[in-house]
Amino acid sequence: MLTVNAYAATSATDPLTPTTIERRDVGPHDVLIEIKYTGICHSDIHHVRSEWGEATYPVVPGHEIAGVVAEVGPEVTAYVAGDRVGVGCMVDSCRECANCRTGREQYCLKGNTLTYGSIGKDGTLTQGGYSTHVVVNDDFVVKIPDAIALEEAAPLLCAGITTYSPLARWGAGPGKKVAVVGLGGLGHVAVKIAHAMGAEVTVLSQSLKKMDDGLRLGADHYHATSDPETFQTLAGAFDLIVNTVSAVLDLDAYLGLLAVDGAMVNVGAPAEPLSLSVFSLIMQGRSYAGSLIGGMGETQEMLDFCGEHGIGAEVEVIRAEKINEAYERVLASDVRYRFVIDVSTLR
Incomplete structure (x- = not known):
């Protein structure tokens, strides 16, 4: 020993x-x-x-x-x-x-x-x-x-494998629009990897205080989720959303940002249960999934x-x-x- x-x-x-x-x-x-x-x-x-x-x-x-x-x-x-x-x-x-x-x-x-x-x-x-x-x-x-x-x-x-795995599995790459929710320990690595894969990357963060960092790390766009207009402007915009935060979110609002056949994948692990309306999924053929390392x-x-x-x-x-x-x-x-x-x- x-x-x-x-x-x-x-x-x-x-x-x-x-x-x-x-x-x-x-x-x-x-x-x-x-x-x-x-x-x-x-x-x-x-x-x-x-x-x-x-x-x-x-x-x-x-x-x-x-x-x-x-x-x-x-x-x-x-x-x-x-x-x-x-x-x-x-x-x-x-x-x-x-x-x-x-x-x-x-x-x-x-x-x-x-x-x-x-x-x-x-x-x-x-x-x-x-x-x-x-x-x-x-x-x-x-x-x-x-x-x-x-x-x-x-x-x-x-943080690397937790974000790489869903990005690879759901086909992040050229021609795909990927949103990363949160620019923290997981999110900043997700931005780097998605950018390197060739995707068009958007950061969705509560505020714009980290915008300069997000753009430096490889994001093409940066939006504040505290602004209700964000969800109107970006409705149906993304092929994939990777949610890295452990907070309770309005899942229906975020699912509304997905294009037809788009997927939202949770890698953050909030302690509280989350809820959604099934219609947020079935009306546009969207998916909601989780991924573990x-x-x-x-x-x-x-x-x-x-x-x-x-x-x-x-x-x-x-x-x-x-x-x-x-x-x-x-x-x-x-x-x-x-x-x-x-x-x-x-x-």
Whole structure:
């Protein structure tokens, strides 16, 4: 066993504090990763504060992990020491169900093992990337292209694949009009990726205060959803809407922005139920869907795409002792656009 430094939550109300955790010995198919950077995702906050169900404590969050291979098991062939690698939201799945066999491990029918807060096959609680090292099965490790700085790559392991997957599945590309709802941690990456795919991109944000950023990141248009005229002007305009926000929206109003056969896909996860009129769908053949991260093959595809197009997240790198402050700033929307922990400050 390897003892490593980490930051952990010990309850839903107390701040995260420094600690040490044990990492398992490197098995035949395992990769030991020296973590360089870990992104802070809003879901980290939801989890440690037990807002999505009661968490088991202590828990080390972090599922946007970028680092360097330190050691591999004897049966690992895809990675060697020194490789630049990443780990996202999953570290295992059953590998046997229909979804796993088709590369959609995120929808494992037996339930995948999350990077933190899950019970692994060995019966222990998984602990995430707010730590100096992690041991992961090689099937759940991905290579980070040299063209992407590790600190900018870390958020792609969640925000990148979460937005790339629906954009790819619903055919964002030349001749398609895509709207991104929200220009935050997810939305800003969605804009970059949709632009690189060749789509005409519009940002739909509550206000125009981030318009300059949105246009700089690749948006062609930017509209404020607080202005009722937006929904009249853009009625029937889009082939695809990717909703990245976790707030309650007037779904009927947003569905009215879709063209015939258009689709609106939710990747944000509001805690409250949402409602809509079925007529918003059936009268124009529209679809409303959800999407959850992506499988391991698609995650590697996303990273390769981002490497080819020079796409990384817009990040603010922080020291580990600033994690609790960063949480409060995330809740206040005071970040452009993703906090990333410099894990060297944990050592």
